[in-house]
Amino acid sequence: MNINESPIIVGLDIGTTKIAVIAGRKNEYGKLEILGFGRSESNGVQHGKVLNIDHTIKAVHQALKNCSDSNPELEIGEVYVGIAGHHIKSIQTRGDLVRQDPEVEIRRTEIETLINDQKKSFIPPGDEIIEVIPQDYRVDNISNIKDPIGYIGVKVGANFHIITGDRNAIKNIKRAVDRSSLTTKDLVLQPLASASAVMSEQDMEAGVAILDIGGGTSDLAIFHDGILKHTAVIPYGGENITNDIKVGLGVMKTQAEALKVQFGSALATEANANAFITIPGLRGMPAKQISVRNLAEIIQARMEEILDFVCFELKKVGLDSRSLNGGLIITGGGSQLKHLIQLSEYATGLNARIGYPNEHLAPNHLDELKAPMYSTCIGLMLKGFNDFDNQVKRYYDANPQKFELNKKQKEVKVEEVSVAEVVVPVESADKEKEQKQKKVKVKAVPEIPKEPFWDKFKGRLIDLFKEEDDHVIK
Secondary structure, eight states: OOTTSOOOEEEEEEOSSEEEEEEEEEOTTSOEEEEEEEEEEOOSEETTEEOOHHHHHHHHHHHHHHHHHHOTTOOOOEEEEEEOSTTOEEEEEEEEEEOSOTTSOOOHHHHHHHHHHGGGSOOOTTEEEEEEEEEEEEETTEEEESOOTTOOOSEEEEEEEEEEEEHHHHHHHHHHHHTTTOEEEEEEEHHHHHHHHHOOHHHHHHOEEEEEEOSSOEEEEEEETTEEEEEEEESOOHHHHHHHHHHHHTOOHHHHHHHHHHHOBSOGGGSOTTOEEEEOOSTTOOOEEEEHHHHHHHHHHHHHHHHHHHHHHHHHTTOOTTTOTTOEEEESGGGGSBTHHHHHHHHHSSOEEEOOOGGGBOTTSOGGGGSGGGHHHHHHHHHHHHHHHTTOSOOOOSOOSOOOOOTTOOOOOOOOOOEEEEEEEEOOSSTTSOOEEEEEEEEOOOOOOOOOOHHHHTTTOTTTTOOOOOOSOO
């Protein structure tokens, strides 16, 4: 492959509710040309951890098959894989390196040595270091340096954000990828991947919190003054909301998911108190009527719990709405809940918006990929291109020619679960007459989700990753 030609990079997002595979390369304008895309329902993954490897492998194979159907000439061998889950932890460390020749400018190799030395840091037994992320550097008495390359000094040091995970959980992910006839090019923390896809350099400077609401977990990354300050994994996601609805309203899980997607709201006050959803009974049982207001109250309670975690993590690092002028960016499948922005702004005091990965995509991409649920997968690809641009890893491209993505790719089929009826009482002008009812028939079926900066990290976090979790909501 020509060293100046962009390789084909593949992102693999193994989530609690979906497996997504996206392959692409950068065009001459620095945008991602999508060459292949596939997804499948996830089995064997809970709260971001691979528990059943066989089920996970089958789901990955199905996603790869769908990707192959979109572009039969595309060959996939190496993938960037996202990692998240309850087991993810982070610690802060400080490292220094006394230079052999202080009269010579600081070189990249010295910074790599400084970073690699942090991999010897003490971590709890059973854990493994996933990422070592330099935050800010210091050269002799000069502090708060973003990039020390070219400085002259006796000693160079830095503050580091080290991310660790359970060794067995990491092995299970790698084992599932290996047994799917793939090679793990790198493991990337999902909140950082999502952040790179939806955040700009201006957001980093202003200070911003990225909340990726997935199926099993919600991932948080906080940036301030252009550096990564904090990461956290919140143990709740869209799947918890679905289970809350299932238990609270006494419906099947498929019906609960359909109710959440089609009629759910994150603000109970915005729900119509007079609207009801009729769920047909099973096997001759009588139909059940569900209040839209009650549905919203269940969803709001769980979303408030997730946002309380966000506030707690912000306080841990001493940041608030005055520090994060960029506000809160919400992405992931769960970000598409109605009225979530209003609830988030009220609960956190931060300006909020939905994060889309659109600015990184070339015009030929599928509309499905515009959805926030694919931010992690797009971010994994951007991580790969950052590695390539900075010659962190070597690439052997088996697909030097460009392909056109088959836009007639078959969509994922979703089985219908039930027919529901929304009943909204309408008051009659004549109080003596019986109250009329306005009925609107709808199908309680989850709509088929639209399936859908590393470059901007390059100047500031060039060493960020140097090394040596749908439906619409779940």
